[in-house]
Amino acid sequence: MNHNEYMMKKLYEEIIERVGVGIHAVNQEGKTIIYNKKMREMEAMDKEDVLHKDVRDVFRFQENQSSTLLKSLQNGEEIVNVKQTYFNNRGVEITTVNNTFPLTMDGEISAAVEIATDVTRMERLMRQNLRQTKTDFTFNHIIGKSSEIKEVIALAKRATRTNSNVLIIGETGTGKELFAQSIHAESDRSDSPFITQNCAALPDTLIEGILFGTTKGAFTGAIDSPGLFEQAQGGTILLDELNSLNISLQAKLLRVLQERKVRRIGGSKEIPIDVRVIATVNEDPIDAISNNRLRKDLYYRLAVVTLFIPPLRERYEDIPVLIKEFIQKYNELFKLNVKSVSNVVLQFFEAQSWPGNVRELEHVIEASMNLVNYEQVIEFDHLPYQYRKSEVKMAASSPEFTESMEETMGLTDQLALFEKQTIEHYLHKHHSHITNTAIALGISRQSLQYRMKRLDIRVQKI
Template sequence: MKELYEEIIERVGVGIHAVNRDGKTIIYNKKMREMEVMEKEDVLHKDVRDVFQFQENQSSTLLKSLQQGEEIVNVKQTYFNNRGVEITTINNTFPLTVDGKIYAAVEIATDVTRMERLMRQNLRQTKTDFTFHHIIGKSSEIKEVIDLAKRATRTNSNVLIIGETGTGKELFAQSIHAESERSGAPFITQNCAALPDTLIEGILFGTTKGAFTGAIDSPGLFEQAQGGTLLLDELNSLNIALQAKLLRVLQERKVRRIGGSKEISIDVRVIATINEDPIDAIANNHLRKDLYYRLAVVTLFIPPLRERNGDIPVLIEEFIKKYNELFKLNVMSVSEEVLQFFESQSWPGNVRELEHVIEASMNLVNHEQVIEFNHLPYQYRKSEMARPMPTQPKIETPKNKDGTNLTEQLALFEKQTIEEYLKAHQYHITNTALALGISRQSLQYRMKRLNIRVSKN
């Protein structure tokens, strides 16, 4: 039975730490070792005061329970292991007595270190680093988005920013906040894909002490962002059930902490980003339709880099300037060969990928003032113009009919071309637009103008 009890204690999913009447550890299970990043031999049979350090005006809840003979329930404790690693736990501690005498104390602990760090990070993240001046580009495509984003600074409406990874969605979000009337209030960011559902719900909406094991009174991001802006990055990664709760908060402008009964009024502007087409996100059950309509009061489509090739030279110039200062170099430009190569790429990682290529290339520069092809990272040199052109549908030129002028002929050819490309790409709007070399919005506009309906029959 003793071996059975020891095995159970070792395998349970909460930390268990017990000390004898002298304050020396007698039980220290696997979960506790994982939480405190310690080995058994570091702690077992040693005085906890010699192993752990506690914050000023705090002491070990284990020793406190041992000395005072009292049960301590749901107490948060922050302390440091023997290597100075900070740990935060929620503890339930109680003394063990025999014949009225205390002979040991046991602590059952839940790890909240990660949540505590995230809360601190979000509380610190109350200012923006970027404004519209930091958005680089001279193309009509990016100027149109900037103009629309600037108009959004005049109101408090929710904003949905749509764009592929690396297009600069957070840059636009920060710029909107920085130039709005909320600029003096908090700007808080949360990546919805970075945390499991069990953590993100409490972080968004807050928790009430006793709501679940280890829960403490803690404000959520909506409360922390009061009067300011909350950026929910990669919203389409958020669990659908949590999206329903988020919708309720946006509709009622009130939030209720987990386990709480009090409704807290909030004044928060929400900016959300997604990295896929919202129609596809809704169809794939990544985004609730009603939440989409609630958020998309103002919608910004950030064009991918391949749709604004004209911005590549100015982006290159800006990145070279940045890394010249960081690396103490004197690079002036890229060669014509490199520029042509860049303009031929599809850039799946968009502006961020281009910046990384410039940074990597400048790491290979010695005293040269021009980035040549041999300075590029290996994977780009290897792929030099190696990709074959994709097979495109064959379009027959429409024959001229009596009474049709050039405008009518061009419209007929345009309609036939779009219809053939739609069919070749299984009527997928985004893929068709990509193959045609135009934006999704442009394709949809042309389809409406030419009365083209998507049909698979």
């Protein structure tokens, strides 16, 4: 082999190794001779696992199915756009769309090559969404006695009487999906599918096909597949974190909502749909519109009914009932007999801002109950380390918490004193202006007033 031939060979090998599709070739005996990087990534295997080994010894195929590579090799036929599901040497399921063709030399088939596109993730998501046709929650599962949460529940219940689109606004962890499921469960669509899709969980290239469906041949590896709107026919589709969806896809979604028809990617047929759309956003929609994360026309189309789910820091009176609910839940799961949290823990919880909202509170209760042995009360020492650590930092940052005071005061009194001193400091700084003080503290006006009443803080007239 001269130098030019050697360089061309290395160039071909480099191209095969770097190309963005999987390439797998076998010789006349069915043993692998080419297995590029993309194919190794798709099948989660090393080159040594496959190269120079018989395909039948490495991979396992579903019942009544065989390797498209071997079929092409044995029958001498070209196989185009065929979906294949099989398992690697560790039993992990893989789904690809393959273009396979035989290679002939001197009139005889000497090898077969397969060019594969990975659709494993899309296949799993499709199955997951097809299975999720029933709701797990109703309004009875929404816990709270505060006027804020009761008002939202009442509005959501009224929304069950119609088929209007709903926009649910709330921070992460406030329970937006719980409200969406409850609306569906008590509507006349309850016997039809409820399908949910998180718009932030997938890249644009995947989510468009999942939402609207695909037509065979629309792009490399595309197959005939119904989208979520078709799967949700007669029911409800929840589009979670809609503000994470690409603006161009939001335009396509708007067209679907306006025309009540969907067109698969690569298709020409308009498919009528009867689907109620519930969407959620985790930020103020006005901010999302201003920052080009949400189309204004889509917002108005969706916000026929708008629910604002208050964050936990604006409904502190719900904390005790939520704690009781979560303790009961994890008592059953962990076979424990915890009755409550201590007063110290309750006051500590009421002093938190809870950026993760109800979900964060539940996680703290679950983590704490993992540290309980036979105790019936969750104490401060049972809390996760990061919460106990933050409390130490908070106490240390206050000049009032001297060593002598720590020796003479209980933790409950220390927490209350620090909270009271902090609020009084900010009230004085903002000339007793309640709203400005609340903003500076990062809590709501209602939360500040609740704390002032509990701690007997009086507004000083200036």
